[in-house]
Amino acid sequence: MSRVKRGNVARKRRNKILRLAKGFRGSNGSLFRTANQRVMKALCNAYRDRKRRKRDFRRLWIARINAASRLNGISYSKFMGSLKKEEIRINRKMLAQLAVADPGTFKKVVTEVQS
Numbered sequence: 001m002s003r004v005k006r007g008n009v010a011r012k013r014r015n016k017i018l019r020l021a022k023g024f025r026g027s028n029g030s031l032f033r034t035a036n037q038r039v040m041k042a043l044c045n046a047y048r049d050r051k052r053r054k055r056d057f058r059r060l061w062i063a064r065i066n067a068a069s070r071l072n073g074i075s076y077s078k079f080m081g082s083l084k085k086e087e088i089r090i091n092r093k094m095l096a097q098l099a100v101a102d103p104g105t106f107k108k109v110v111t112e113v114q115s
Contacts (some may be wrong), residue, residue: 061096068099072110082113 014032020042021028021035028038066076074082083090089108090098098106 003069058092061092064096064099065092067111068103068106072102072107074110074114079110086111086113 003066017032017036018030020039021030023029024035027034029035062076065075065079069079070074088109095106095109098109
């Protein structure tokens, strides 16, 4: 049986990991073994945090809408319930943007819902 030399394959595999670890501090970015561990951890964190970002933004939007609606004399839950009842379909992201950037328009939406 002939001997198999894995030079190219092994080097490419290692270089791929080291490229992903570029910019990591100390040996985490230069030594293959530690870089491999750090890259695996970083990819796990990136996957998890892509999901978490959606949750975090939704929480932020809800907090902003709640604050703005309370300034206009209605609680968040009553405001959202009234929006659904009136069939006004504006998502939370847009409502939060209105609340921050254009409070006058947000006030109009609140008065439309309350009437």
